[in-house]
Amino acid sequence: MSTEPETTEDAEPGTPGAAGSAPAEGAGDSAAEETEESAAGRSAGDSAAETAADSAAGRSSEEAAGQGAAAEGEGARLSEAEAELLAQRAERERIEQRKAEKKAPIEAGAKLSGRAADLLAAVRAVESGEKPVATVFEEPAPAPRRSAPEPVRRPQPVAAESAAAPAAPAPEAVQGVRRVLGEGGAPETLAPQAAAVLGEGADELLRADPWQLLRVAGVRPEQADGFARALLGAECAPDDARRGRAVTVWLLEQAALAGHTALEMPALLTALAQRGVPEPESAVQDSIAEGEALVFQDALEETGAPAPAADPDDPEGAEPERPVRVLVGLERYALAEESLADGLARLVNSAPKQDGSAEEWERLAAAAAGSTAELIRAAAGHGLVLHTGGEASLAEPATLLHAARSLGLRAWAVTHGPVGRDRFAALLRRTGQESGAEVPAATVAGLLSGAEGPGRDADGALDLDLLVVLDAPQLDVETAALLTESLPDGARLVLAGDPAVLWSVGPGRVFADLLAARICPQVASRLPDPGPLGELVSGIGVGELNQVEAPGKEVVIVPVRDPGEAVHRTVQLVVDSVPRAIGVPAEETQVITPGHGGAVGTRALNAALKERLNPGPGRFGGFDPGDRIVHSPAPGRAVPGRVVKADAEGLHLSCAGGPVVVPKERVEQTVRHGWAMTAHQAVGSRWPAVVVVLPGDAAQALSRPWVYTAFGRADRHLSVVHGVEQALPRAVAEVPAKPRTTRLPVLLAPQVGA
Template sequence: MAAVRAVESGERSAAEFFAEPRPAPRARRPAPRPAPAPGGAPAAEGPVAVPEGVVALLAEAGAPPSLGARVVRALGEGAEEVLRADPWQLLSVPGVRPEQADGFARAVRGPECGPDDELRTRALTVWLLERAALSGHTVLPSASLAAELARYAVSDPDGAVAAALDEGAVLAFEDETEGGGVAGAGGSEGPDATEAAEAAEGLGADGDGRPVRLLLGLERYALAEEGLAEGLARLGSTFVPPDEAETEGWEKAAAAAPTPSAAELVRAVARSGLVVHTGGEAARAEPAALVAAARSLGLRACAVTHGEDGRRRLAELLASPDGTAGGGEGGGEPAPAALTVDGLLTDREGPGRDEEGAYALDLLVVLDAPQLDTERAAALVESLPDGARLVLSGDPHLLGAAGPGQVLTDLLAARVCPQVVSRTPDPGPVGELVSGIGVGELNRVEAPGREVVIVPVHDAGEAVHRTVQLVSDSVPRAIGVPAERTQVITPGHGGAAGTRVLNAALKERLNPGPGRFGGFDPGDRVVHAPAPGRAVPGTVVSGDAEGLRLECAGRTVVVPRDRVADTVRHGWALTAHQAVGTRWPAAVVVLPGDAARALDRAWVYTAFGRGERHLSVVHGVDQALQRAVAQVPAPERTTRLRALLRAQAAAARPAERAD
């Protein structure tokens, strides 16, 4: 881009760049090993030894001793020195709120600590961006960040942001707005309204008068988005189109594809190094057919899913029960074609890496792409060799990734690669209902086999009672799905019919016990959250001095005793965010009256789609459900990937014309 600007401004001649030798290929490093993905069953962290100095400091400040292990995990063995020098670093400990960090700082440094202390405003700025990341944002508009700082009694929020920039705690980016306007800033007219909207979004203009907005973010997410954009561009630029013989092989594979959409996908992948594929649950058969076709052509191909349940469903679609899909090299045993994102990133599954740290793959298909956050996507793309093909496939109507970013959404909007939209509908009454929700319509569907049942309730107490009745009696008796294969989904953890209340009622009915292992008993259904936003379904096996033993997707996980309260919940009832990526034979979706404001189209679409054969809806929100489906789209995430991809595509076009 710098070269293009230099030529356009007349500072340098285009001939200079063609006379210069081509740069050497960049050195490839093995991709960083991120934390395990939500669908995997990671080994739990071992117990943490808390230094006496940390224990003494927490006691001196009146903080609970149980905070010690989390402090050491977040700040390391030198946590005492870090906190004495900057007590607001306590905000980097998961679960700590600003008011708690303020109280801790006053206890450590005395009452002179004020809301405008530079250490406080810097830590608060970072904390706000980390909290935004938990909601999916990789950056925030400067005005939005300043407004959040003002809510925490910072008198000069703009100055606080500038100080954080000077210290390098946050980074600033200029994002050219689309169409010269502000997304979502409609409704008022006139210059005053325009100026107010621009101020709310942090809008300004660059040196050429083009409208831009100032975005602020943390280095880790900036590097991830930039690395992802560069990696995607690299796959496109290093892709070598097939020769005549290879083209003939791809065409034969397309002709043999099971559906027209699968054939279209095979042809698109034959011609491009990067392809996006979208569709519902039934459309998963199309990337499975692609992987089988590629392996039959001798390519090293595999597909990864969000979690173990998705891997199992993918394996069933492939040619063999274990997901090998044929195509073994040299007559040897074929490598598995169905993997998980976690397994591939941690090298627990997959083809292994070459001497440069790249995967030994010619084609990688990522299913459940909406659940792929920016950091994991960057790690996958960085590990693909030059010339490899990448397909991102998924249902764009589902809830997004637990981590920051919206990779599939941004790729679709950027339009920098071929896009294949499946025309394969989801079958049955549940599929028909969910397909309508995806386009904003809540339709009545014919369900002769009681595939969809609506259970109206008047209050939360009745909702809990009817839910327990459905799971323990009605669904097993009428539908034939046992309680252990039926999943309850509700909008939140709190409230009179949230996961806490529902799990307590379901445990009492399905697996009563004293909770002798930190509130849990053998046989309890649980969800293990080894990190914020990640959820792994499991079952309690036992407990001992080492911790709570869980069975998660066929693997044993030991959760240390000091981590049980923070990372393990009962799992008969989940939120839709915890359930995304997994399906059960039957699902019971609970919509109590106090949940109306939490509903949007993506939530309803995701929750209603978790049942394969049966869906019961415990309905207590009146018209709010219809309104959410028709009028409330999923909240927009603020990211940079779309702009980065478009900028790279624009920079590549002059070079292509010159060639």
């Protein structure tokens, strides 16, 4: 049994979800990143659950982040990641309490039959007391939604100085779990993680239900089955209800790692059958009855076809059935998506705070031009605005921010990561729109944790009037829900970003869903990215891989025949060719490749680049002072930096200009070498020169969003180490983003504009 998450990063590029791969080098990168990149070549008709089941099981990073992030600062101060996680936990508790107060009965929205009816019956059995319900299961489905959301009590701010870090499991608890694992033939190294995940009495829980081992990151159903056979002997059977429930929850967790907030019932049942569950319907019903999953019924959109005729044999003349889709999901994402819908509806349906006359806003818009003026006018009169565009379009939110602050509004901008924050702050200074010591730019994580930004008011709301979220496609449902619920009444929210880049690592596709829903003004920037690089990337965004003129060697194609040559040419470009021909030093050149594993993955490339650029014994957990690294303090976050030193406290890093200390036990999970990274790690950052490596076996990993994201990270120069031949133009033309199953559009429809 593997003791580490089995992820596609360990497979050769182009072989998503390969079984028997080597243990992960670190679990700091979300498995969803590997899933989307490696599975991009699959057809959209593939089962979402199957994709999730074959994807990475990298939950260890999230669970480890919940136990304790890297200690940043001095003394007992919590890290930014810890404060962020605590803030999210407090917000989820508030959402759950709010939902528990809803007393309205469940409305199915349609007459059901077959499996859907069975599931609804299971839910009603819970309500009537015929079956037990877990404490986390307050109600089986969302209550009818209000057209005008009521004001809610804001979450109180979480002070980094006073909040307590999550407690580690007691040594005796770990020892008890270690004994059970040994009896079942499982690696005893899983004991600390299992004790932390399963909580008090973890050893007895594992004895009573060995399949609970699936809740530990990296454990797969076949491994849990072996553990159960060793403990239960003849009592172990494929049709055991405990196994069915555990595999159901595991598949939903894998789906979340692949970006889905829920799974359609047929996809889930198919995946359960593929995992050897004899009666998938019973397994799902049991999971719902035990409160381990929630069921939803969403009416399908009208397609323009004639409505079904009434049944002439029905004496009561009942209305004909409306088609619905039945979805199953985990409570955590269901609550987040509902909270997000509430917060967005509140912004759309309420008038923004009057912080300046219409004449003053119009004067500022008239002083601008084109789409910049449109953005200012839209923000003046609406609580929610969407803005789309590439790198050059950042000038427009910068102008809006300056205009709002000139009217006395408390306006801030936030980005996905610190590199993007620093670039936007430099843009504000360069254009003369901000010259003070404090530039109104922060990261999303820093804003929510209170480590950056304006802080919160006495009611716990963010102390601002206008929030511009850059890199909006990177918002997952939980982060987006926390942001919207934290905005005060009357505030304006502008979501800005490039819709063609890779979606968020976490579940959901918030920005894409909002663009499709058309519930608020949308402003498309008319500022094109300049030069040959801008022309190349713009063409990729519409599905065309154009040959561009590059008189200054802005774009260079380097053909290779095999993995060994790809590694050799990549190192040659970074160390010699790009510095000599382009004038960009090696420390400002970034390598991007489709995956972590394989002959030309990040591990192999980082090893080769370290040997040339910073050779050393790697005596600090594989790292030496001066190594370029990527630090992942929380799932979905990747912060470039360098190793400074190591001592008894841990590994000392310099990330985005700030010191970070990673405890020794967290290094393997959260720190990787960073000369080469994946496209998902690179989202939100740009470098003067980028070398994109496309080995021959990476063809299946390529998609239009991946190529667009990777090529778009270059400011001045792009080298493409090209070994995929016609797979590259085919991916750009024919392989769009892999679909994700979400409920946000359905949840928004009855609320907005009512």
